Amino acid sequence: MGFTSTEIHLKRRPNGMPVAEDFLFVENPLADPAEGQVLVRNLYLSVDPYMRGRMNEGKGYAEGYKLNEVMYGGAIGRVEASRNPAFAEGDLVSSNNGWRQGFVSSGRDMGKLPETSLPASVHLGPLGGTGRTAYEGLLGAAHMADAETVFVSGAAGAVGSIAGQIAKLRGCRVLGSAGSAEKVAFCQEIGFDYAFNYHEGHLLTHLREGAPDGLDVYFDNVGGDHLEAALSHMKRLGRIALCGAISQYNATTPVPGPRNLAVSIGMGLNLRGFIVGMFPELRESFMRDMTGWLEAGQIIWKETVHEGIRSTPDAFIGLFTGGNLGKMVVKLGD
Amino acid sequence: MGFTSTEIHLKRRPNGMPVAEDFLFVENPLADPAEGQVLVRNLYLSVDPYMRGRMNEGKGYAEGYKLNEVMYGGAIGRVEASRNPAFAEGDLVSSNNGWRQGFVSSGRDMGKLPETSLPASVHLGPLGGTGRTAYEGLLGAAHMADAETVFVSGAAGAVGSIAGQIAKLRGCRVLGSAGSAEKVAFCQEIGFDYAFNYHEGHLLTHLREGAPDGLDVYFDNVGGDHLEAALSHMKRLGRIALCGAISQYNATTPVPGPRNLAVSIGMGLNLRGFIVGMFPELRESFMRDMTGWLEAGQIIWKETVHEGIRSTPDAFIGLFTGGNLGKMVVKLGD
Numbered sequence: 228m229g230f231t232s233t234e235i236h237l238k239r240r241p242n243g244m245p246v247a248e249d250f251l252f253v254e255n256p257l258a259d260p261a262e263g264q265v266l267v268r269n270l271y272l273s274v275d276p277y278m279r280g281r282m283n284e285g286k287g288y289a290e291g292y293k294l295n296e297v298m299y300g301g302a303i304g305r306v307e308a309s310r311n312p313a314f315a316e317g318d319l320v321s322s323n324n325g326w327r328q329g330f331v332s333s334g335r336d337m338g339k340l341p342e343t344s345l346p347a348s349v350h351l352g353p354l355g356g357t358g359r360t361a362y363e364g365l366l367g368a369a370h371m372a373d374a375e376t377v378f379v380s381g382a383a384g385a386v387g388s389i390a391g392q393i394a395k396l397r398g399c400r401v402l403g404s405a406g407s408a409e410k411v412a413f414c415q416e417i418g419f420d421y422a423f424n425y426h427e428g429h430l431l432t433h434l435r436e437g438a439p440d441g442l443d444v445y446f447d448n449v450g451g452d453h454l455e456a457a458l459s460h461m462k463r464l465g466r467i468a469l470c471g472a473i474s475q476y477n478a479t480t481p482v483p484g485p486r487n488l489a490v491s492i493g494m495g496l497n498l499r500g501f502i503v504g505m506f507p508e509l510r511e512s513f514m515r516d517m518t519g520w521l522e523a524g525q526i527i528w529k530e531t532v533h534e535g536i537r538s539t540p541d542a543f544i545g546l547f548t549g550g551n552l553g554k555m556v557v558k559l560g561d
Numbered sequence: 562m563g564f565t566s567t568e569i570h571l572k573r574r575p576n577g578m579p580v581a582e583d584f585l586f587v588e589n590p591l592a593d594p595a596e597g598q599v600l601v602r603n604l605y606l607s608v609d610p611y612m613r614g615r616m617n618e619g620k621g622y623a624e625g626y627k628l629n630e631v632m633y634g635g636a637i638g639r640v641e642a643s644r645n646p647a648f649a650e651g652d653l654v655s656s657n658n659g660w661r662q663g664f665v666s667s668g669r670d671m672g673k674l675p676e677t678s679l680p681a682s683v684h685l686g687p688l689g690g691t692g693r694t695a696y697e698g699l700l701g702a703a704h705m706a707d708a709e710t711v712f713v714s715g716a717a718g719a720v721g722s723i724a725g726q727i728a729k730l731r732g733c734r735v736l737g738s739a740g741s742a743e744k745v746a747f748c749q750e751i752g753f754d755y756a757f758n759y760h761e762g763h764l765l766t767h768l769r770e771g772a773p774d775g776l777d778v779y780f781d782n783v784g785g786d787h788l789e790a791a792l793s794h795m796k797r798l799g800r801i802a803l804c805g806a807i808s809q810y811n812a813t814t815p816v817p818g819p820r821n822l823a824v825s826i827g828m829g830l831n832l833r834g835f836i837v838g839m840f841p842e843l844r845e846s847f848m849r850d851m852t853g854w855l856e857a858g859q860i861i862w863k864e865t866v867h868e869g870i871r872s873t874p875d876a877f878i879g880l881f882t883g884g885n886l887g888k889m890v891v892k893l894g895d
Contacts, residue, residue: 280827450823464839472823484818489784489806491834493614498832500825505798 228259228266228308233536234297234327241282243479244547249282250540253297257331259308265320265334266308272325272536272557273301273351274543275385276448277502279476300325301356303340303347305560314339321350328536328559341514345521352554353389353528354517360470360503361390361446362513367506368468368499369444371397376438378402378457381448381473382419383410385554390446391419392526399444402437404430404453406549413552417527430456441465449474455485461496469500477547529553562593562600562642567870568631568661575616577813578881583616584874587631591665593642599654599668600642606659606870606891607635607685608877609719610782611836613810634659635690637674637681639894648673655684662870662893675848679855686888687723687862688851694804694837695724695780696847701840702802702833703778705731710772712736712791715782715807716753717744719888724780725753726860733778736771738764738787740883747886751861764790775799783808789819795830803834811881863887 231254238251260266278300281291292298302325306318311334314320322337324330340350352358364386365371377394381387382403394401395418403419405411406426414422421437434442434456441462447454450472457467475482491498520526531551533542539557546555565588572585594600612634615625626632636659640652645668648654656671658664674684686692698720699705711728715721716737728735729752737753739745740760748756755771768776768790775796781788784806791801809816825832854860865885867876873891880889 454822455818469823469825471826475823481820484789484820484822486815486818488788488818488822489803489809489834491803491832492805493836494834495836495839496834498825500823500828500830502827502829505829 229257230268230307230329231256232328232330235536235539236295237282237292237298239294240284241279241477244477245279245282245540245544247540247544251295252537255297255327257329260310260331262310263333265306265311265314265332265337266329267304267320267322267324267332267337268307268329268560269302269304269325269327270319270558270560271303271348271351272539272559273356274539274546274555274557275300275356276471276473276476276546278543279547298326299323301351303350304329304337319347321355326539341518343518343522348530348554348556348558349521349528351556352385352530353521353526354514356503357385357554358389358517359510359513360386361393362517363501363503363506363509364446364468364470365390365393365444367509368470368501369446369466371399371444371466374398374400375443376400376402376440376462377444377446378404378434378438378442379419379446379448380404380425380453380457381471382414382422383552384448385551386470387446387448388413388417388553389526389528392417394444395419396520396525400438402434402442404433404449410552413529425453431459434460444468446470447472451475451482455487458485458487458490458496461490461494464495465497467496467498469498473547531555533557535559563591564602564641564663565590566662566664569870569873570629571616571626571632573628574618575613575811578811579613579616579874579878581874581878585629586871589631589661591663594644594665596644597667599640599645599648599666599671600663601638601654601656601658601666601671602641602663602894603636603638603659603661604653604892604894605637605682605685606873606893607690608873608880608889608891609634609690610805610807610810610880612877613881632660633657635685637684638663638671653681655689660873675852677852677856682864682888682890682892683855683862685890686719686864687855687860688848690837691719691888692723692851693844693847694720695727696851697835697837697840697843698780698802698804699724699727699778701843702804702835703780703800705733705778705800708732708734709777710734710736710774710796711778711780712738712768712772712776713780713782714738714759714787714791715805716748716756717886718782719885720804721780721782722747722751722887723860723862726751728778729753730854730859734772736768736776738767738783744886747863759787765793768794778802780804781806785809785816789821792819792821792824792830795824795828798829799831801830801832803832807881865889867891869893
């Protein structure tokens with residue numbers, strides 16, 4: 228039963244862009260589960276940009292990663308052995324115990340996946356934290372109404388590609404920015420009305436072309452110049468969901484904020500920062516809506532899959548070098 | 562009846578700090594009111610920091626001032642002659658027809674003041690746009706709850722001094738920043754729990770001392786370094802009302818935004834820009850609450866009074882040079 232799990236520790240805090248040497252692989256022998264415990268073997272790990280923030284010292288995210296401890300993160304696993312009546316061998320479970328091949332748990336920090344015809348990794352993607360982030364950002368943080376004009380940055384990424392499709396399903400006009408021609412093509416394939424490569428031309432010119440009347444909602448995954456351009460093109464009483472700032476996660480010196488933040492005053496703009504789970508009142512409708520959309524084939528999602536626990540640092544670093552289309556996952560088993 | 566009104570035109574758009582030469586005095590002979598019209602002589606004009614933004618080219622505030630036209634702004638006047646049944650000679654009225662000694666109106670752009678034992682200029686101060694701005698910022702933009710910890714910048718100014726007192730009346734702990742020892746003393750006199758001179762020491766050190774557990778609400782009249790310091794000291798799910806950015810109104814080059822705006826993400830902060838009137842649902846409760854507080858002597862307010870229409874540009878410029886304690890008004894008559 229018990230097996231040796233390779234797990235990944237944070238060896239030192241990255242200085243700027245993370246490198247392989249920031250991480251350490253540690254072999255951890257897992258015992259057989261004791262009375263009340265469950266032994267889980269992870270099948271898929273999630274790597275997400277927000278994790279970069281947790282690698283820094285100091286507050287921001289309440290729970291930062293500790294040095295020389297295993298890092299946590301979203302994971303899907305299978306119960307290998309159970310002495311807890313709530314779980315049976317073979318159950319698929321979701322937990323925040325990623326960055327490791329397996330773990331022993333009391334069962335309180337994990338949940339059984341709902342039955343679905345969809346592949347297991349969907350619970351790290353559209354039906355997991357990724358999809359819920361997109362849903363909470365649009366409907367919780369930004370109070371998006373049907374048929375509004377919505378701009379999503381990082382639109383070919385995990386959260387962005389789902390956010391754009393949710394907005395489309397709610398009858399919105401949707402603009403998206405991405406960092407390559409391939410990603411722009413993907414955005415067009417999944418229904419964005421106007422997608423552009425932010426390496427070409429000026430952001431504000433693109434926004435004016437794609438949304439001549441301005442933006443009701445901006446879903447910000449990027450920060451920096453994207454946020455500044457969007458602020459200049461919001462409609463009166465527009466709403467901005469601050470979901471990520473991937474442009475500055477690896478900055479080693481403070482990045483100036485948007486020079487035009489004060490336009491928010493006269494325009495009555497609202498900027499709301501959030502992380503997934505801050506709108507618990509949306510949990511139920513998210514599960515219902517997203518399950519329905521997925522089963523009806525109304526949401527397209529892509530994964531970029533790395534294989535094996537030892538590929539995890541590379542997968543994570545790839546998030547910041549444009550290496551992913553859709554959700555970045557690490558596959559450990561079937 | 563009709564009289565010659567001196568009015569003030571915007572002669573050219575200020576470059577940085579406004580100067581006297583940006584304004585032009587123009588003599589405008591007012592005719593007797595025609596059928597349906599009212600002739601009003603202004604008694605008090607309001608000068609406010611937001612007016613600086615309206616002097617610039619381009620959007621931001623929907624209605625900017627036009628060159629070579631009379632500027633508008635809050636004013637209290639007395640009806641000198643009326644051929645409109647809704648107004649009688651001697652009525653005190655409030656309008657947005659300031660920066661002039663008088664005007665002829667259809668009556669649709671002005672309202673009779675409610676009867677009160679308070680002096681007329683109170684309708685430019687706590688019972689007017691100034692007080693309503695403070696009230697809407699705290700209760701509309703920032704969703705302030707009773708007994709929270711609130712920081713107000715520009716705390717000795719017109720809006721700030723009222724905002725601080727409203728927060729105190731709602732049982733909050735209130736911090737305030739101001740630009741001189743005299744202003745700090747005024748903040749203490751009106752009940753701020755912790756007031757400091759922002760020219761002395763570090764902003765963040767003051768905030769930590771005055772609010773060891775962090776801020777629930779920040780009422781921002783200043784922008785710039787104040788906003789950055791407050792962002793670093795907000796509690797989780799804190800709320801910021803973006804009311805003004807007086808530190809940068811006269812900047813001639815773009816001012817960098819707060820370098821730490823991204824803390825809003827993990828902390829779930831909300832930043833809401835607003836100008837007075839954006840929360841019409843609060844109008845009734847504002848009038849009721851503020852009238853009650855004033856009649857009970859629970860709100861102290863100060864005015865810095867300039868005399869005569871020709872002092873208006875100086876009064877306005879004084880807003881940016883620390884020249885006012887409380888509300889800056891120009892008195893034209895009794």
